[in-house]
Amino acid sequence: MKNNIRINELCFSTLSSNNPNSLETYLSQGGYSTWKKIVNDFTDKQEIIDLVVKSGLRGRGGAGFSTGKKWSFINLESDEIKYLVCNADESEPGTCKDRDILRYNPHAVIEGMLIASYAIGANVSYCYLRGEFMGEVYKNFKQALNEAYSNNFVGNNILGSEINIELHDLIGAGAYIVGEETAMLESIEGKKGFPRYKPPFPAIKGLFNSPTIINNVETLASIPKIISNGPIWFNSIGTKDSPGFKCFSVSGHVNKPGNYEVPLGTPFKDLLELAGGVKNNKKIKAVIPGGSSVPVLPGNIIMNINMDYESIANAGSLLGSGAVIIMDENTNMVKVLHRIARFYYSESCGQCTPCREGTGWMYKIIDKLLSGKGSLKDIETLESLPNMIASSTICAFGDAAAMPVESFIKYYKNEFLNYIKNED
């Protein structure tokens, strides 16, 4: 293994301590100093937004959209109520980085939320956690939130200033779709988690019809250090278009699955090495580089690319949420797709016709193929469906459900053909 990889320096920095989630640990690493300074100086909001723009930070929730640019969609002049929402619904199969950030470094998320709320002029912000976080994750986050309240980092007249920011935690009921930002807004409003059509975008009309910014846990947890160390520091890490660190959740056939925070642009090979290499020294057959909803890449392709937004996009996939799923040479790709398709079939919210009907149709065909009852016609139909679903729905779930199917057949069609007994 290369010793010079910088690991766990940003969102996972508290892991170096024995008591990572405590307030003392966070403070000892300079935590809340950024926030204190902002409160003390009453820093210009635009200045903070400009810093984030310059840092080149891209949203870590999946789409990789520039965080600073998103914040600047908020009209700071208007006196409308504004909201910040932290997306902690992490449900993309393979992804488990937000869980560990909330678990081991909850104060960074809170400080990030405070800075973001301040910068966009929100006095109320919500952290929406997935229902399954009810155990340790929620406990740690809630404890941190209580500490932040009792130290008056949050609340009214923060640290003696005129600044008031309420921070609420919310627990979801376990639907993947609520991770989609507008479905999350519906859910916070007490409605069913149905994504909203856009426009209007949340920055114009979001929560309770007010301008709202939604950011991922990792995005927000990165903010305090970006502000205190400055954009130049952040730019010095990673690549030109993908600056900074990124948490990768490595899973599958590796010896040491887990979360690894490394600079963007780290070669895939190095990340694999960090994760202890492929189990039983087998060869890699395929890798899903960014969570179950991005296209799969064959081993020989991914072995030669770096883990940043551009390189993975050039190779035909997406960095997504950074969930790297590794499959060895013995993996049955039809069975993998069967499992993925079932997930999307049961998680579609059901609003849009193509997604509601198409996810079921794809799953049922794959299921039929697996049971040996499929035909060539079925594979033809299956091949045509992703394109019919993608780009035609309210939210990106449709694309998310389509991309795996399309890419699995593209690279591993033979395996599908092997399941056909009766040709017709």
Next chain:
Amino acid sequence: MKIKINNKECVFDKGDTLIQIADRNGIHIPRFCYHDKLSIAANCRMCLIEQAGANKPQPACSTPAIEDQEYFTNSDLALDSQKNTMEFLLINHPLDCPVCDQGGMCELQDLALMHGRVKSRYKEDKRVVVDHNIGPLIKTNMTRCIHCTRCVRYGEEIAGIKEFGSIGRGETMEIRTYLTSAINSPMSGNMIDICPVGALNASPSHMKGRTWELEKVKFISNHDCVGSNMDIHVLENKVFRVVPHENNKINEIWLSDRDRFSYEALDHNERVKKPTAKINGRHTEVEWDQAFEIIKNNLDSINSNDVSGLISANSTIEEQYLFQKWLREMDINNIDYRVSQNDFRYQTEEPFPKIDIPIDDIENMDSILLIDSNITYEQPILSHKLRKLFLKNAKINSIHTYNYTYNFDLENSILINPNFLVDILIDFVEYLSITSNRKFDIPAEIRKKFKGNAKKSVQEIAKNLLAKKNSLILLGSSLVSHPDYQLLKILTNMISIMANSSKGYLVENCNVAGAWLTGCMPNTTKKISKDKNSRFNVLEAINNKLDSYIIYNLEFIDFYHYKELKKSLDNAKFVLGFQSFVTEEEKSFYDVILPLATAFESPGTFVNIENEWQSFAQGCKPYYMSKEGWKILTKLRLQNGASIDNSVDYIDVLNEVDSVVRNQKFNMEEKYNNLVIEKKLNTGSLTRFGGIDSYYIDNIVRRADSLNKVNSKKNFISVNKKTLEANNIDITKNKLIVRQNDNTLLVELIIDENVSDNSVYIINSNKEYYELGKRYQPIKIENV
């Protein structure tokens, strides 16, 4: 601003969506979830079109147009997207149109013809959805549902009662009631119309006919005072079903359930089939000519001053006109239509039953005061207008004797015992006399009643009316039987003048205005009557026990003085009925009954509360031997030697009514004399009150089978706890006895805090309540 759609230049305003622009320009874009009366859902994805330069298709229903862009609804991208959506829609939809009730009028079927594949590629199992019983009006077939959520949005937005929702997720999502319960909205039937497929069907006509076999005739509602427009669909000379007919000034595209389903009464077994006459004490079927002769002989032998003619305010204006004309030609002048009224004081002439503003103008109001109106159930279309106002942030206030269920929220409300309605209105007058800058000469008799301090809640409402530019006061229709009805109207009028508000006297019947205009009342100043003598109104006619009564399209329970009427009829020498329906009991009181066609079976005209005349053609042929009212009355006039052409036609009648009534100017200003304020309702004890069940208000609707299954018809009363305790009622028991004079009834008790103190709320929904006694009278409650 401009865009191009399919190379055609279209202008638009900022914010317009592509589908709106295309619709205005006659460019077809397929759609299912989009409906111009509902919010945008953008979920069906049928409306995808191409925007030049964009790689993704755009949903036309939710995408605002961008200036100078080009769009294509028929490019490959657009057509492919639409075809894809259609294929997805059909995979789980049954492809058995021949056995679907919606076949032939199905939006999915129509669009599938244009955008569908010839053969389905889907070989997997189809989704099957279990149906739940949601009541007698709507038959569901949810396997056919395409999840467009129009019905869900209709409930939330239009009906204002959220009964349907989408339960579950993805392919297993179901549209259904949240709890397994029946739909309760009085406008639920509209969901049948807006459902684009055969998932929600009209229960009474379900599977009984095909859309292409039906003839369509426009008709006007005969159950409330707004005159909703509707189409009756006729199959083999019978009303098969009723659907709304768009009229943006009145009902838009909606219809109340009452209007939609009342036709079921038309072949009720109490329909009168043939003329009958009492011969030797027994009713015997006779020929029409025979019946006419008996009538003539009897009326000729009775002094015309001893005859009273009473006609329904639900009859057409042609019938009302001819009825009074026939009677007045015989010098019979005791004519009236106000059979449910109980107060005839003060006014020299009954004020015109109207609303000051056009119905569609209600949408421009910003403050409303309801005076004891159960408007959501009594006048669903007007209630819908108020709901729209509410959604636009207008303030709706109410003074009521029961906390009625509305499909909007109230800003301020006052719950008051019916004995004190007059007093509270006087409080308004008093408060306004101080605060309003509109000068008004308040009669001294009213001034005498001023107390010096109006309740805070009265002040709030009055301030609200004064503060708003466009305000409207509506007097509830069931108050027509209130013993101080005239006083309530006078006070309402005063308040409206001082608060600079418009006002409306709501009424229960569809053609009260027609009856008023044609002078179907005594002592009218209208030219129609040359009579100068003082004559009997309905109350006097009953009390004076006349020799003969002629009752046109009214049942005995339609009379406020129900029991007194029966006594007088029993005592009379000759009782004649023109009736579509008659009960066995009623039959025994009549000497002759003529079978009358209902409004569905006759051409006619109704005049609604805004004085809008709406004519309609004959929907279907009269039942059995019954005849249209205008024909019967014309025959009777001919028999009396009236100088009319033997070949007179309906159109001649309409023309005559037009020239004699419609083109005449009436003085509609309200004048009152002798304003001695004497509250007649002052029971000093427990008071019975409550209107008529909205499915029991007239002879047709109370016989409509499905409607009458919507609510339980069990005998029950509602009383609040305080009142029960004051009357020593054991509230652990759910039964009690109510007593009015010598009559008692065993009823179920509902402890209901919506009832005002010291009163007993009874919704009159069956005959036993009428046998018990009258509304607005003292009542006693006793433990069983």
